[in-house]
Amino acid sequence: MSRPWTELPDLAGQALGGSVMAASDEFFADKENLIRPEPPTFTPRTFTAKGQRYDGWETRRRRGPSDRDWTGPDWALVRLGAPGVIRGVVVDTAHFLGNSPERCAVWATGLEGYPDAAAVAVADWVELVPSTPLRGGTQQRLTVTAERRFTHLRLDIEPDGGVARLRAHGEVVPDPRDWTDLPVDLAAMANGGTMLAASDGFYSPPSNMLQPGRSRFMGDGWETARRRGGGNDWAVLRLAGPATPLVVELDTTHYRGNAPDRAALSGLDARGPDAVLDDRAAWFPLLPPTALLPDTTHRFRLVERRPATHLRLDIYPDGGVGRLRIFGPLTPDGRHALALRWYNLLPPGQAAEVLAAAGLPPDEVARQVAARPATGLPPALAPR
Numbered sequence: 001m002s003r004p005w006t007e008l009p010d011l012a013g014q015a016l017g018g019s020v021m022a023a024s025d026e027f028f029a030d031k032e033n034l035i036r037p038e039p040p041t042f043t044p045r046t047f048t049a050k051g052q053r054y055d056g057w058e059t060r061r062r063r064g065p066s067d068r069d070w071t072g073p074d075w076a077l078v079r080l081g082a083p084g085v086i087r088g089v090v091v092d093t094a095h096f097l098g099n100s101p102e103r104c105a106v107w108a109t110g111l112e113g114y115p116d117a118a119a120v121a122v123a124d125w126v127e128l129v130p131s132t133p134l135r136g137g138t139q140q141r142l143t144v145t146a147e148r149r150f151t152h153l154r155l156d157i158e159p160d161g162g163v164a165r166l167r168a169h170g171e172v173v174p175d176p177r178d179w180t181d182l183p184v185d186l187a188a189m190a191n192g193g194t195m196l197a198a199s200d201g202f203y204s205p206p207s208n209m210l211q212p213g214r215s216r217f218m219g220d221g222w223e224t225a226r227r228r229g230g231g232n233d234w235a236v237l238r239l240a241g242p243a244t245p246l247v248v249e250l251d252t253t254h255y256r257g258n259a260p261d262r263a264a265l266s267g268l269d270a271r272g273p274d275a276v277l278d279d280r281a282a283w284f285p286l287l288p289p290t291a292l293l294p295d296t297t298h299r300f301r302l303v304e305r306r307p308a309t310h311l312r313l314d315i316y317p318d319g320g321v322g323r324l325r326i327f328g329p330l331t332p333d334g335r336h337a338l339a340l341r342w343y344n345l346l347p348p349g350q351a352a353e354v355l356a357a358a359g360l361p362p363d364e365v366a367r368q369v370a371a372r373p374a375t376g377l378p379p380a381l382a383p384r
Contacts, residue, residue: 016081058162215322267308
């Protein structure tokens with residue numbers, strides 16, 4: 001099911017745990033504003049000691065080398081909350097009119113562990129978006145074609161100015177090493193769970209259910225309009241990989257007068273070539289229609305233990321769900337497919353570091369990296 005890249009998760013956003021690690025300058029407005037989840041706002045004549053307050057990142061005006069030791073454009077380093085393949089970036093200059101940058105460029109890199117800003121700054125960078133003209137007060141949507149898994153971004157602005165928001169929409173590619181001997185939330189956006197379709201999202205979108213953490217307020221979950229006819233509302237998601245769901249958590253926190261009366265879950269194993277998501281006969285029950293309470297975290301063990309790639313949540317007749325969690329192990333082929341995709345998408349430098357850490361000698365590391373995309377994992381990386 002193809003989706004516009006603007007509908008994919010924002011891998012850099014605070015909602016997934018993204019962070020702005022450093023910036024060349026943030027004299028007028030803080031770098032952290034770049035990845036705030038809400039749309040940028042502006043209130044005229046709200047002045048601080050440094051001037052008009054802006055909801056974004058804004059650097060001072062350049063006055064040449066005598067003012068500061070600049071050797072390139074202004075820049076900001078972003079650690080992605082969820083590493084993955086970036087399909088497009090949005091550089092939003094909302095409300096920056098006489099003070100927007102002239103151009104921008106976006107770079108990315110893939111690194112192991114938790115490097116600090118100094119280590120990230122000197123990494124090997126891949127150009128995602130070449131130097132591109134910017135306009136003030138505009139959302140610039142810039143498509144990315146690099147087929148690699150990245151962990152960090154760098155936004156360059158030329159020569160200076162303000163950017164309200166930076167979004168990096170893409171597909172989460174989790175590190176399979178993080179899942180060894182640990183329970184996995186198969187629905188979590190941060191693990192690669194993806195909302196595909198829903199009957200309604202009038203008040204708030206169904207993808208909110210897959211966000212990290214507890215729902216913060218009513219609009220932070222999925223809420224449908226009031227039904228005035230027959231039927232019920234539903235949402236379909238793709239799990240992080242082929243897996244056997246064991247436990248479901250349905251959280252109606254903050255939904256007090258508008259929680260669903262009941263909910264049901266169904267699964268689909270779409271690994272076969274003929275699987276069709278809208279073929280209801282192919283879906284099998286995981287949780288029968290079950291009563292829900294308002295403002296409550298419900299946990300249910302699933303009696304039917306069958307592998308699934310997709311899940312359908314039905315709520316009766318309508319209402320709001322704050323979070324949906326699905327816990328269970330990946331199938332053996334699911335673990336292998338996840339690990340193989342991760343390995344093939346690593347930037348060459350990170351792939352070499354991973355193989356060296358697994359004990360391969362330098363000549364074998366070079367051979368394995370050059371042989372990608374691989375059809376099978378090197379034995380040293382095979383999931384256990």
